[in-house]
Amino acid sequence: MISRVEIHPGRYHDSVRLMQASKALQGVEGVSDALVAMATELNLSLLADMGFDMDTVIGIGPNDLLLAIHAENEDAIAAAHGALEAALTPKITRSGGIEAPDAKTIGTAAKIIGANVALLSVPGEHAFVEAMEALQDGLHVMIFSDNVPISQEITLKKYGLEHGLLVMGPDCGTTIVNGLGLGFANAVQPGSVSMVGASGTGIQEMCALLDDAGVGIKHALGTGSHDLSEDVGASSTLQALDALDADPGTELIIVVSKPPATPVAEKVRRVAAKCATPVVVTFMGETTLEEGAGEVLGMLGLPRPTYQSWEAENRDHRPGSVRGLFSGGTLRSEARHVAGPILGEIGTREQDDGHTFIDYGDDEYTQGRAHPMIDQTVRVERLAAAGHDESVGVVLMDVVLGFGANADPAAELAPIVEQVVGAGAAVVVSLCGTKGDPQGRDAQAGMLNQAGASVYLSNAAAAIEAARLATTGSSS
Amino acid sequence: MSDLSQLLDTEPVVTTAGTDMLAASIEEQGTAVERADWRPPHEGTEEALNVLFSDDLMRDANEVAIGRMLAVRPQLAGVKVARDVFPDMTDRTFLHAGPPLEWERASGPMRGAIIGAMVYEGLADDPDDAAIKAARGDIELSPCHHHGAVGPMAGVTSPSMPVAVVTDAAGEGVSYSTLNEGLGKVLRYGAFGPEAIDRLHWMDEVLGPVLSAVLENRGPIDLQSLVAQALQMGDDGHNRNRAVTSLFLREIAGSLIEGADAPLDQRRTVFDFIDGNDHFMLNLVMAAGKLGSDAASGVRASSLVTVMARNGTDFGIRLSGTGDEWFIAPAPPVDGLYLGSFTEEDASPDIGDSTITETVGLGGLAMAAAPAIVGFVGGTAAGAVRRTLAMYEITMSEHPMYQIPMLEFRGTPVGIDATRVVRTGVLPQINTGVAGKVPGTGMVGAGLVEAPIECFVQGINALAATLQ
Numbered sequence: 056m057i058s059r060v061e062i063h064p065g066r067y068h069d070s071v072r073l074m075q076a077s078k079a080l081q082g083v084e085g086v087s088d089a090l091v092a093m094a095t096e097l098n099l100s101l102l103a104d105m106g107f108d109m110d111t112v113i114g115i116g117p118n119d120l121l122l123a124i125h126a127e128n129e130d131a132i133a134a135a136h137g138a139l140e141a142a143l144t145p146k147i148t149r150s151g152g153i154e155a156p157d158a159k160t161i162g163t164a165a166k167i168i169g170a171n172v173a174l175l176s177v178p179g180e181h182a183f184v185e186a187m188e189a190l191q192d193g194l195h196v197m198i199f200s201d202n203v204p205i206s207q208e209i210t211l212k213k214y215g216l217e218h219g220l221l222v223m224g225p226d227c228g229t230t231i232v233n234g235l236g237l238g239f240a241n242a243v244q245p246g247s248v249s250m251v252g253a254s255g256t257g258i259q260e261m262c263a264l265l266d267d268a269g270v271g272i273k274h275a276l277g278t279g280s281h282d283l284s285e286d287v288g289a290s291s292t293l294q295a296l297d298a299l300d301a302d303p304g305t306e307l308i309i310v311v312s313k314p315p316a317t318p319v320a321e322k323v324r325r326v327a328a329k330c331a332t333p334v335v336v337t338f339m340g341e342t343t344l345e346e347g348a349g350e351v352l353g354m355l356g357l358p359r360p361t362y363q364s365w366e367a368e369n370r371d372h373r374p375g376s377v378r379g380l381f382s383g384g385t386l387r388s389e390a391r392h393v394a395g396p397i398l399g400e401i402g403t404r405e406q407d408d409g410h411t412f413i414d415y416g417d418d419e420y421t422q423g424r425a426h427p428m429i430d431q432t433v434r435v436e437r438l439a440a441a442g443h444d445e446s447v448g449v450v451l452m453d454v455v456l457g458f459g460a461n462a463d464p465a466a467e468l469a470p471i472v473e474q475v476v477g478a479g480a481a482v483v484v485s486l487c488g489t490k491g492d493p494q495g496r497d498a499q500a501g502m503l504n505q506a507g508a509s510v511y512l513s514n515a516a517a518a519i520e521a522a523r524l525a526t527t528g529s530s531s
Numbered sequence: 532m533s534d535l536s537q538l539l540d541t542e543p544v545v546t547t548a549g550t551d552m553l554a555a556s557i558e559e560q561g562t563a564v565e566r567a568d569w570r571p572p573h574e575g576t577e578e579a580l581n582v583l584f585s586d587d588l589m590r591d592a593n594e595v596a597i598g599r600m601l602a603v604r605p606q607l608a609g610v611k612v613a614r615d616v617f618p619d620m621t622d623r624t625f626l627h628a629g630p631p632l633e634w635e636r637a638s639g640p641m642r643g644a645i646i647g648a649m650v651y652e653g654l655a656d657d658p659d660d661a662a663i664k665a666a667r668g669d670i671e672l673s674p675c676h677h678h679g680a681v682g683p684m685a686g687v688t689s690p691s692m693p694v695a696v697v698t699d700a701a702g703e704g705v706s707y708s709t710l711n712e713g714l715g716k717v718l719r720y721g722a723f724g725p726e727a728i729d730r731l732h733w734m735d736e737v738l739g740p741v742l743s744a745v746l747e748n749r750g751p752i753d754l755q756s757l758v759a760q761a762l763q764m765g766d767d768g769h770n771r772n773r774a775v776t777s778l779f780l781r782e783i784a785g786s787l788i789e790g791a792d793a794p795l796d797q798r799r800t801v802f803d804f805i806d807g808n809d810h811f812m813l814n815l816v817m818a819a820g821k822l823g824s825d826a827a828s829g830v831r832a833s834s835l836v837t838v839m840a841r842n843g844t845d846f847g848i849r850l851s852g853t854g855d856e857w858f859i860a861p862a863p864p865v866d867g868l869y870l871g872s873f874t875e876e877d878a879s880p881d882i883g884d885s886t887i888t889e890t891v892g893l894g895g896l897a898m899a900a901a902p903a904i905v906g907f908v909g910g911t912a913a914g915a916v917r918r919t920l921a922m923y924e925i926t927m928s929e930h931p932m933y934q935i936p937m938l939e940f941r942g943t944p945v946g947i948d949a950t951r952v953v954r955t956g957v958l959p960q961i962n963t964g965v966a967g968k969v970p971g972t973g974m975v976g977a978g979l980v981e982a983p984i985e986c987f988v989q990g991i992n993a994l995a996a997t998l999q
Contacts (some may be wrong), residue, residue, distance in 0.1 A: 118756035176549030298535035
């Protein structure tokens with residue numbers, strides 16, 4: 056049996072609270088007797104009665120906190136200390152019974168919920184401070200915001216790497232961790248294939264294609280559209296790749312990116328080759344997402360499906376060029392890649408002549424309004440304009456479903472599609488979504504098809520169909 | 532390379548800042564999310580914030596600074612005469628509240644207090660004579676804060692006044708304050724009539740020596756412990772000090788009765804004076820705060836606010852990382868309740884060093900502890916609790932000793948972080964007394980005031996400049 060007397064000068068607690076604390080200490084295993092009290096005369100006499108050595112308390116007074124324990128061993132003393140702090144530490148509730156003001160910084164909000172991920176969509180010029188605070192608080196960070204200076208991105212990713220925290224973004228549209236989608240994300244079946252992607256819609260399309268083929272997804276970690284630039288050097292992509300390689304639930308990894316800087320692409324390939332887990336690398340500009348998905352299915356021993364399409368009933372249309380109206384940058388990129396060999400030159404700016412594939416998710420078209428996956432105003436207007444433009448024979452557009460996206464895009468688009476088809480142009484839709492998506496994928500497809508559009512689940516297939524329509528003059 | 536298993540092994544717990552759509556989409560998936568009600572930082576601070584957040588320097592510095600602020604153990608060690616404790620004080624030196632000030636720019640109550648102190652020191656024949664002499668530069672003005680001291684309201688401290696000496700039981704620091712004169716027509720509120728001057732004489736002839744003898748007899752008084760107890764008895768440490776003053780009387784009672792070598796009538800008047808002045812302890816709580824504030828000062832890169840102080844003309848703050856530099860804006864008017872027939876027309880702008888209490892987690896920041904004075908915050912106890920809860924957003928820590936029963940004994944919000952003030956626009960809440968703007972008037976009311984944002988904007992920019 057050991058005895059311990061401690062003095063905490065000036066630490067004050069009310070006697071009722073200290074009686075509760077004493078009781079808590081007496082309940083600790085191995086503690087035979089304990090007293091926590093302010094050192095008043097009464098309490099000091101109690102201490103003497105309990106058989107403690109009174110020499111240790113000479114000179115202390117009623118403003119000092121007294122802790123005395125009889126216990127079997129040091130472990131019990133340590134446990135008693137723990138119980139004391141637990142008894143005296145306030146239980147921090149959000150409100151204390153009264154509604155607290157909302158958290159105003161990411162640090163405060165994170166503490167309230169015990170967060171491990173901060174999702175930031177504040178204006179790019181302000182993202183750095185919030186992101187750094189989150190990292191300093193030990194949170195992983197997803198930065199949806201674009202227009203964050205590259206030097207800040209480098210600082211954040213370096214800090215994250217040094218502290219074992221993943222920085223997803225800036226300009227990261229999509230991430231899925233254990234089935235929870237952050238940003239724009241599709242409802243996927245659980246599984247053992249994981250992704251790293253420097254491309255939001257690239258990840259979404261890959262998820263949709265695999266999900267449709269019956270392949271489940273464990274994680275899809277977005278790293279931001281600049282991650283594979285030379286300056287950033289794939290910092291987050293390599294970090295995520297390494298982590299997924301070590302993740303016991305991941306059996307196959309896919310790397311998806313917009314066209315990367317060449318030396319960085321090589322670096323990623325080198326690291327991918329060293330992974331213990333098989334890695335499929337899908338860089339836009341080299342291959343297509345459908346091709347990448349096919350490779351994955353092959354490695355899993357599954358057949359490549361023919362992705363579903365909903366063909367338009369009336370497939371006659373006027374001659375003319377293809378006008379591509381995209382909301383996803385990677386989908387535009389893939390479409391150009393596959394349609395280019397058929398169509399020849401394809402412009403990427405509205406003022407270009409001939410075939411044009413425009414990304415309306417680009418900053419130029421999102422000033423002061425939400426992303427076109429949410430707010431379709433600009434694309435609806437351009438779609439209507441294409442109908443009136445006799446030089447347009449085929450309109451190609453993506454419709455991206457999933458969490459975070461417009462709740463019912465087809466309802467907004469269908470009447471305009473009908474007008475455009477009525478005016479003589481063909482409309483081909485690349486529908487990116489899964490059966491589990493909240494909008495109802497097949498219902499969306501049906502509505503657009505009803506309005507006269509041909510709808511494809513594969514973006515590459517949609518692009519090829521649009522190109523073929525434009526070059527053959529009519530449908531097959 | 533790093534292990535991200537902490538991220539990959541469980542479903543994430545997410546907090547968001549920015550567009551609500553992203554938070555809503557997480558909720559749509561049946562998962563809870565906590566939103567930050569984010570707003571852009573105050574204009575003109577973006578670049579400085581980027582510098583301060585570019586690495587761990589500021590965060591580490593803040594940990595050191597707040598640690599030092601909370602580590603002090605202030606104790607009232609003695610009462611001495613001002614000229615004996617301030618080495619730079621001459622017979623014509625007058626310390627005052629707030630940042631540096633010249634007579635020309637001094638407010639009514641500040642002028643009134645200087646006039647009164649000059650008459651009290653025998654440097655002027657009457658108030659008019661004092662005003663002429665002060666205006667022509669016969670006296671030297673210097674902020675209390677430049678001398679390890681604090682003074683409420685005008686804070687005027689002249690050479691013959693008794694001052695409390697507060698030392699650190701856990702360190703080397705020492706701080707000072709005048710002794711509190713009570714309410715009404717008192718020097719610190721700018722009164723200079725015979726009533727105020729006579730009281731000052733009694734304080735240096737009787738109150739100071741008797742308290743000095745009491746302290747010699749009984750030893751130092753642990754101020755932090757008294758404040759901790761008082762917060763659980765309805766004090767905030769700034770606008771309500773009734774409980775802590777009562778506790779102080781209990782502390783000294785024994786020595787006052789038989790330990791102090793002074794005539795009975797003197798000891799009796801000292802007892803009555805303290806008993807009749809609910810704010811007697813304010814000055815001592817302030818000096819205790821100054822001890823923590825000075826201990827936390829001078830930590831490179833720290834954005835901790837170490838001083839908030841007003842002189843009736845300017846409101847000034849100091850940050851730990853910028854040391855002695857003041858960041859100044861016009862002193863704001865006080866949103867107050869007024870005594871008798873006084874109105875806000877009669878009020879001087881904000882004045883006094885008593886904001887040192889808010890600087891160390893008391894006063895307006897501890898409003899939830901003081902339901903008796905909720906009249907200042909809209910009249911409801913819930914309103915007082917909300918005031919305090921809002922302050923956790925801009926503070927670095929929760930006080931380990933000062934607890935608030937209404938908040939399940941949570942520590943008071945302590946250690947104002949200037950970066951969080953400019954990021955959130957949440958301003959430190961200050962409880963304060965209000966002085967009449969005409970010299971000689973005295974106290975006219977009490978109320979609430981917010982520290983001006985401009986001080987924090989300047990401070991953050993200066994702090995960032997020290998790192999470049």
